[in-house]
Amino acid sequence: MYLGTVSYLLLLLIKVLFVVFVIGLVAGIVVWIRNNLFTEEDVKTIKSAFTTTKVVENKELCATCTKELNSEWKVCPHCGTEKEIKNV
Ligand SMILES: [Zn+2]
The missing domain is CATH 2.30.30 (SH3 type barrels.)
Structure with a gap:
């Protein structure tokens, strides 16, 4: 019973850490793309295309x-x- 609870909590912890890791990774990629792929002019062009x-x-x-x-x-x-x- 005790081991089951511990393994369950560990699994939950791993899941939470995984989700946090994925969110952090996606956010990091988005920031990187913003900083490296698009210049300010490109961002303006893209924004004007949607407005x-x-x-x-x-x-x-x-x-x-x-x-x-x-x-x-x-x-x-x-x-x-x-x-x-x-x-x-
Ligand atoms: Zn006037």
Whole structure:
């Protein structure tokens, strides 16, 4: 009975250590990939691929009141400021 409990606990310990080891290994690989495989430019490119660029394209922010502007508008309807044309 006693030996059975000890072996059970040891097995449990091994399982826990194994899980911790695997998690640590995966986290280590992810950090390594981030640091070595991708430059900051690559990360930006990947991130922009997943975010919706349409919203950014069609809506601009007023430089004066920071409200959303339609790209077709030339003057801000909120404060009357003429929109600065930016070439991005
Ligand atoms: Zn404005």
